Amino acid sequence: MTDDGGGIRTRGVRRAFGTVHAVVDVELEARPGRVTALVGPNGSGKTTLLLMLAGLLTPDAGEIRVAGLDPVTRGRAARARIGWMPDVFGTWESLTAREVLLTVAAAYRMTADDAARRAVELLDLVHLTELADAPAHVLSRGQKQRLGLARALVHDPDVLLLDEPASGLDPRSRVDLRLLVRRLAAAGKTILISSHVLTELDEMADDAVFLSQGRTVRSQSVDDAAAERRAWRIAALSPRLLADWLTTAGILAQVDTDGTALVELDGDEAAVALLRDAVAADVPVVSLSPAGGALEQAYLRLEEERR
Amino acid sequence: MSIETDRGTEVPPSGATPQKVPASDWSLSWQGVRTVAQLELRQRVRSTRWKIALVVWFVAVGLITLLTSGAVTMIFDDPSMGADGAGRTMFGVVVFFVLFLGLLVAPALTAPAINGDRSAGTLATLQATLLTPAEIVVGKLLAAWLAALAFLAASVPFIVWAFAVGGLPFWSLVSVLLMLGIVLGIVCAIGLGFSTLTAKTSGSAVLTYLTVGGLSVLTLVLFGLSVPLVTTTEQVRTWDVPVDYDWEDTEPPECEWRIQTQEVFHSERTWWLLAANPFVIVADAQPLAGTEEFENAADPLTLIQYGVRYARTGPAAEQDWCGDMWFSNGGDLTADPPVEEQQPSQSLVWPWGLGIYVMLGAGGIVTAVRRLRIPVHRLPKGTRVA
Numbered sequence: 001m002t003d004d005g006g007g008i009r010t011r012g013v014r015r016a017f018g019t020v021h022a023v024v025d026v027e028l029e030a031r032p033g034r035v036t037a038l039v040g041p042n043g044s045g046k047t048t049l050l051l052m053l054a055g056l057l058t059p060d061a062g063e064i065r066v067a068g069l070d071p072v073t074r075g076r077a078a079r080a081r082i083g084w085m086p087d088v089f090g091t092w093e094s095l096t097a098r099e100v101l102l103t104v105a106a107a108y109r110m111t112a113d114d115a116a117r118r119a120v121e122l123l124d125l126v127h128l129t130e131l132a133d134a135p136a137h138v139l140s141r142g143q144k145q146r147l148g149l150a151r152a153l154v155h156d157p158d159v160l161l162l163d164e165p166a167s168g169l170d171p172r173s174r175v176d177l178r179l180l181v182r183r184l185a186a187a188g189k190t191i192l193i194s195s196h197v198l199t200e201l202d203e204m205a206d207d208a209v210f211l212s213q214g215r216t217v218r219s220q221s222v223d224d225a226a227a228e229r230r231a232w233r234i235a236a237l238s239p240r241l242l243a244d245w246l247t248t249a250g251i252l253a254q255v256d257t258d259g260t261a262l263v264e265l266d267g268d269e270a271a272v273a274l275l276r277d278a279v280a281a282d283v284p285v286v287s288l289s290p291a292g293g294a295l296e297q298a299y300l301r302l303e304e305e306r307r
Numbered sequence: 308m309s310i311e312t313d314r315g316t317e318v319p320p321s322g323a324t325p326q327k328v329p330a331s332d333w334s335l336s337w338q339g340v341r342t343v344a345q346l347e348l349r350q351r352v353r354s355t356r357w358k359i360a361l362v363v364w365f366v367a368v369g370l371i372t373l374l375t376s377g378a379v380t381m382i383f384d385d386p387s388m389g390a391d392g393a394g395r396t397m398f399g400v401v402v403f404f405v406l407f408l409g410l411l412v413a414p415a416l417t418a419p420a421i422n423g424d425r426s427a428g429t430l431a432t433l434q435a436t437l438l439t440p441a442e443i444v445v446g447k448l449l450a451a452w453l454a455a456l457a458f459l460a461a462s463v464p465f466i467v468w469a470f471a472v473g474g475l476p477f478w479s480l481v482s483v484l485l486m487l488g489i490v491l492g493i494v495c496a497i498g499l500g501f502s503t504l505t506a507k508t509s510g511s512a513v514l515t516y517l518t519v520g521g522l523s524v525l526t527l528v529l530f531g532l533s534v535p536l537v538t539t540t541e542q543v544r545t546w547d548v549p550v551d552y553d554w555e556d557t558e559p560p561e562c563e564w565r566i567q568t569q570e571v572f573h574s575e576r577t578w579w580l581l582a583a584n585p586f587v588i589v590a591d592a593q594p595l596a597g598t599e600e601f602e603n604a605a606d607p608l609t610l611i612q613y614g615v616r617y618a619r620t621g622p623a624a625e626q627d628w629c630g631d632m633w634f635s636n637g638g639d640l641t642a643d644p645p646v647e648e649q650q651p652s653q654s655l656v657w658p659w660g661l662g663i664y665v666m667l668g669a670g671g672i673v674t675a676v677r678r679l680r681i682p683v684h685r686l687p688k689g690t691r692v693a
């Protein structure tokens with residue numbers, strides 16, 4: 001098979017567990033140098049898909065290429081280039097953070113010297129240097145999550161599969177995660193992140209693939225999602241003036257109890273126009289901002305369409 | 308504010324080690340095996356449960372040795388009993404007990420090794436790396452075997468103590484210890500195989516204990532139950548009291564050869580059932596004691612060995628029915644009957660048992676490796692990949 005330039009590509013991927021159809025039909029493309037978000041509700045098949053991409057599970061049908069390799073027929077070669085961070089982070093509780101990384105490095109056939117150096121680098125990268133020699137069971141959930149990320153990076157993979165990496169992370173660590181992921185993407189890695197916390201993906205992802213009941217229901221870039229029609233929230237010093245102006249201007253809006261209003265707008269330009277009009281009409285506008293992230297809105301809209 | 312410079316998120320390049328991708332699921336590299344074994348041993352050494360188990364083991368074997376020593380001293384105090392018997396008896400009892408305890412401990416070392424990791428979510432972490440299934444299995448087996456050998460090592464002082472009482476060839480000590488180690492290792496391999504077959508650790512533990520129990524007890528039961536199948540009615544040459552002998556007579560009878568129809572148990576056709584018994588394998592590994600030593604000893608090991616060797620020999624071609632009469636009549640014992648005494652077989656039994664065990668162990672390893680291959684097609688009921 002030909003190397004199609006790395007990244008992740010799937011076509012018509014299907015996988016059932018007995019009578020449960022976890023993944024029915026997934027089309028996905030994640031390009032090198034970009035962060036792709038895998039979005040979908042619980043049970044939509046995200047984890048199953050990632051297991052197939054990581055080479056742990058065979059698809060019942062369909063085609064998968066990770067870093068240009070088929071994880072089924074060329075599993076080991078593919079695994080050498082894949083970093084996988086599972087959602088349920090099982091860890092060897094009695095080992096220290098450093099030992100965990102050394103073990104994984106040895107499992108990737110790195111020499112002891114390289115492994116030791118790599119462990120130091122990665123512990124520093126995920127800010128666990130101070131806890132390097134503490135047993136893993138004293139680590140908090142967020143710290144374990146960071147250790148899990150370091151573990152996925154041990155062999156410097158080209159493709160990163162991160163299953164809910166931000167769950168359990170404090171805000172500080174989330175920011176770090178975002179910067180790290182962006183930096184890895186800038187270095188040319190392909191990154192696929194699954195999550196159902198969409199606001200955090202907004203700032204991280206370039207592209208998004210929406211899964212629902214095991215199917216790809218939409219693939220788009222995050223910028224496109226932002227440019228789509230979505231809800232904006234407008235707030236004014238005087239809710240009454242705002243409501244009056246909205247009514248006279250004939251703008252369909254939903255006025256909340258706190259006096260702010262939700263308006264459906266087609267992208268940023270429509271927002272600029274609305275703000276200009278409101279200010280021109282002497283409405284004391286305080287703020288106008290998208291109500292929720294672009295992905296979140298795209299996702300919710302998708303759910304509505306499906307009903 | 309610059310987060311990047313504050314808390315560096317620079318991704319360092321990895322080491323320059325070129326990755327050597329193993330060729331097949333059955334590839335074995337020392338690095339891979341060592342990585343897994345080290346991981347397992349590290350976790351085991353750090354658990355307190357394991358330390359407690361070792362201490363309990365040491366105390367239990369020590370206690371049994373002490374009690375045996377007391378009993379043996381009492382029995383063999385009689386100068387008519389040979390001192391050889393004392394050493395042999397004590398050695399046999401201690402080794403028998405160590406094997407018994409070992410068969411209880413070994414399954415616990417590997418039965419949860421794989422399904423336990425799977426439910427803890429750590430198995431897939433290893434599988435997703437470049438480790439081959441064979442390396443994971445062999446590494447885990449090596450670690451479990453070393454743990455089993457640690458238990459054995461904890462009992463070595465007592466076994467050596469018993470041996471030092473005397474009367475046994477040095478080879479007995481070596482061969483018995485060697486065989487104990489091998490048998491425990493194979494039980495570990497069987498447990499590892501079962502560990503990949505069931506979702507719950509309790510399930511694989513039960514299956515392993517059933518197998519070990521089956522080999523220890525069921526082989527004996529089957530041997531007993533098969534007696535009617537290998538018993539035939541035959542003409543046997545017997546050295547017997549003449550038919551016209553008057554039992555009121557004070558003169559001892561003049562015995563004579565006669566052909567009689569008898570039920571003959573052909574144990575030489577079923578002795579191999581006993582060979583699969585772990586106690587038989589260990590007992591038979593020692594050099595066969597002379598008849599005299601056998602008669603002096605009262606230990607399970609020598610008895611088992613003699614029993615199984617006699618079983619292998621099978622029924623005697625001619626039987627002496629006269630000597631027994633003589634005894635009861637207080638006859639003249641100096642006149643040896645012309646009947647050849649049946650000797651225990653000189654053919655070794657343990658290689659057969661070991662052969663059966665090696666096959667079982669290999670079966671366990673092959674099963675485990677096959678079940679650890681990824682990507683998986685079908686998941687065992689109640690399990691998940693990660």
